[in-house]
Amino acid sequence: MAGYVSRGFRGRRRAGDGEAGRLPPGQYAEPGFPVLTAGPTPRVDLAEWRLRVDGLVATPREWTWEEVQALPRSTFEGDIHCVTRWSKLGTSFAGVSVDVLLDQAEPLPQATHVVASCHGGYTTNLPLEDVRGGKAWVVWEHEGQPLPPEHGGPARLLVPHLYFWKSAKWLMALRLLDHDRPGFWEGLGYHNRGDPWREERYWGD
Amino acid sequence: MGRLSWRLARVAEVRPETSRVASLALEVPGWVGHLAGQHVDLRLTAEDGYQAERSYSIASAPDGQRVELTVERLDDGEVSPYLAGEIREGDQFELRGPIGGYFVWKPGLGGPLLLVAGGSGVVPLMAMLRHRAASGSQAPTRLLYSSRTLEDVIFRDELERLAAAGDGLTVTHTLTRAQPPGWRGYDRRVDAVMLEEVGWRPDERPLAYVCGPTRLVEAVAGDLVALGHDPARVRTERFGPTGVQ
Amino acid sequence: MDEADLRLDGNHVAGLLAEVFQFDMTVEWSGCAACGARNQLGALQVYAHGMGAVMCCPGCGQTLLRVARGGGRWWLDLRGMAWLQLDEGARLPD
Numbered sequence: 382m383a384g385y386v387s388r389g390f391r392g393r394r395r396a397g398d399g400e401a402g403r404l405p406p407g408q409y410a411e412p413g414f415p416v417l418t419a420g421p422t423p424r425v426d427l428a429e430w431r432l433r434v435d436g437l438v439a440t441p442r443e444w445t446w447e448e449v450q451a452l453p454r455s456t457f458e459g460d461i462h463c464v465t466r467w468s469k470l471g472t473s474f475a476g477v478s479v480d481v482l483l484d485q486a487e488p489l490p491q492a493t494h495v496v497a498s499c500h501g502g503y504t505t506n507l508p509l510e511d512v513r514g515g516k517a518w519v520v521w522e523h524e525g526q527p528l529p530p531e532h533g534g535p536a537r538l539l540v541p542h543l544y545f546w547k548s549a550k551w552l553m554a555l556r557l558l559d560h561d562r563p564g565f566w567e568g569l570g571y572h573n574r575g576d577p578w579r580e581e582r583y584w585g586d
Numbered sequence: 587m588g589r590l591s592w593r594l595a596r597v598a599e600v601r602p603e604t605s606r607v608a609s610l611a612l613e614v615p616g617w618v619g620h621l622a623g624q625h626v627d628l629r630l631t632a633e634d635g636y637q638a639e640r641s642y643s644i645a646s647a648p649d650g651q652r653v654e655l656t657v658e659r660l661d662d663g664e665v666s667p668y669l670a671g672e673i674r675e676g677d678q679f680e681l682r683g684p685i686g687g688y689f690v691w692k693p694g695l696g697g698p699l700l701l702v703a704g705g706s707g708v709v710p711l712m713a714m715l716r717h718r719a720a721s722g723s724q725a726p727t728r729l730l731y732s733s734r735t736l737e738d739v740i741f742r743d744e745l746e747r748l749a750a751a752g753d754g755l756t757v758t759h760t761l762t763r764a765q766p767p768g769w770r771g772y773d774r775r776v777d778a779v780m781l782e783e784v785g786w787r788p789d790e791r792p793l794a795y796v797c798g799p800t801r802l803v804e805a806v807a808g809d810l811v812a813l814g815h816d817p818a819r820v821r822t823e824r825f826g827p828t829g830v831q
Numbered sequence: 832m833d834e835a836d837l838r839l840d841g842n843h844v845a846g847l848l849a850e851v852f853q854f855d856m857t858v859e860w861s862g863c864a865a866c867g868a869r870n871q872l873g874a875l876q877v878y879a880h881g882m883g884a885v886m887c888c889p890g891c892g893q894t895l896l897r898v899a900r901g902g903g904r905w906w907l908d909l910r911g912m913a914w915l916q917l918d919e920g921a922r923l924p925d
Contacts, residue, residue: 384631385594387679389672392636392664409636413662417880418837420887420894464901465881531837546882566882570899570906583902590849590923618924627846641846685845687921688857688873800836821873824843827836 403460404468405577411467414523416531419565423500423551425535432482432519432536436495436556439487446535449519452477457518457539462577464544474528474539476520479512482555492557496564497538500551504564507540507547508574509557516542519552544575544582592629593617595653595681597673603656603740607706608670609645612653614681619650622717623690623710623795623823626653626683630665640665643709643797643823644684647716653681656740658706660828689823693718695793697725697754700785702776702806704732704798707825711797712741715755719748726754730784732776732802734763758784776802778809788814793821800824841873844884847898848872851905855921862913865893872896 392409404410427446435441444452455478462468488509496506511517521528521536528534533550540547546566567573572581580586599611625643646654659670691699691714699718701711708731718727733739739759749757760772760780772780786792794815796806803824811817841857848856857873868890875886875895883899888911897908909915 383635384592384629384637385678385680386631386633387668388677389674390630390632390638390668390679392630392632392638415880416837417882419878419880419883419885419897421838421878421892463881566899569883569897569908570901570904571882583904586902590846590853625842625845641843682846685849685855686842686857686873687855688845688871689840689842800838804838822840824839826839 403470405462406580408462408466408468408577410470412469414469414472414532415463415465415467417463417465418531419503420501422530424530425500425551427535430535432552433554434482434486434557435554436558437489437492438483438557439489440485442482442486444482449477449536450521452481455481455518457520457541459541461541461545461548464546464571464575464577464582468577473524474518474520475522475525476518476536476539478515479517479519479538479555480515482519483513486557488557491559494558494561496556496558496562497549497552498554498556499549500553502565503549503551505538505547505549506562506564506567506573507543508561511540511543511547511574512555516540542576544572544577546571547575590682590685592680592682594678595628597675597677600673600675604738606670606738607656607658607740609654609656610669610673611646612655612681614653617651617653620644620648620653620684621687621690621692622648622713624684624686624713625710626655626681627685628665628669629680629682630668631680638665642669643713645709645712645716647713647720649720656706656709656712658740663828689795689797689821691717691793691795693721693723693725697723697727698786698790698792699725699727700792700794700810701727701729702732702781702794702796702798703729704776704802705734705738706740707796707798707803707823708740709797710823711795712744714795715745715748718755719751719753722753724754727756728784728786729755729757730760730776730780731757732760732762732798735761736766736769776806776809778813781806781809782813785810785813788816791816791819793819795821795823797823798825799828800826837878839877839879841871841875841877841886843877843879844886844898845873847879847884847900849923850900851898851907852917853923854917855923858921859918860916861895862915863888863891863893863895864911864913866891867913
């Protein structure tokens, strides 16, 4: 979508020299952390907060806030990429690895996909492999601070190797299925998988 | 084949309004005129292809040819420091519009009018006031305008002149952060008591237009309805969290 | 920042909707499929960002319209809207 280049307009972003190789195609480095929301921010009482893993698992599990905090802590340090073209380089999140949650729930052999569902109704879908093997977390801290509500607190899914709409905010449950089920954006034009390195933004990319 | 196309606007004049606010007079080829309260979308492209789009309310009265925008510079903004800082006469950018017939006042709609502005939310309301004056409308109108300090009041002198014209307009300021010595006006955020004191009674059936930061707009709209005003006669234009377009 | 700060009006997506409908959609009327309320699209509550926009009923909060845009395409979900009225008078000029 070419446009008229306006003299003197640069935008806010700064791309350092070392960043070029870290940016997927079509992305720019954003020092801030833009808030993108498709609805009101859910307010979740920690006393009533639960995280569920169910569906095609041997043992459906549900954790309270205290229980999930007691699980082995895991930290992600790296880059995140939003389909709206900003990438935040060198950030960090902390929480629990999805592998730990799945180990406890024991996925059945026929489980191939997972759907994340969230307070407020947001959903996103992923192949099961995309949340296993150290690639996904449920996080409640960002850069050392509790995850703010506008960024998905109390806890969100984190799947940094895919576009950030897959890192569902206000996570409630992960349901394992033997089929795929497009989520909120995947059902409205956005790519089913969303690999930033292959620039999978929209249907048909 | 109606189509809202991108056109190339040229900056004819840059005029500072306050230390953070500037007005841009634009030449837009093929401009068909606008209604008071409408806005335009701007699209800025950088040399490396990066693009940003923003919407700005038109500040000028509909007079067929002129398009004026009034932009407040947000410190960590991306577009506003360019429009209310870097931009010079002769610069060009893409623009489409006018659009947004919902938040519009025309003399035929009459009054009485209640206009409530927070910060740069005064811009579309100023288009309405300029149009009202130019059209000779005597619709009784009250503007309630919230600013941080007196220095932040946009169009201050012009508002004084319009209010002195004796055609049924009153302008009430509230300065929420700091007031000059001897200030006897309001010094707090707009609330229901202020709206009741400054505004119209529900049985006077005013048309209300509220514009500015989302928080102010929602609080004022809620207060007006709670005071008994008809929700269908309260129109809002939220500017979002910063209150800057 | 509170999420309430991010809420906008239908006006905010006037340009985006004009790309699709070629009408000034902010003045057009819609019916909420959940509560039946009639509102001009300019009166709907909007959450919008680079991926797309969601327009909600100011009365009951039901999503009336979702729109996404990218790669030269637009996608619309109007399931929450019982009906939409378009008015010749709001057609955009040539």
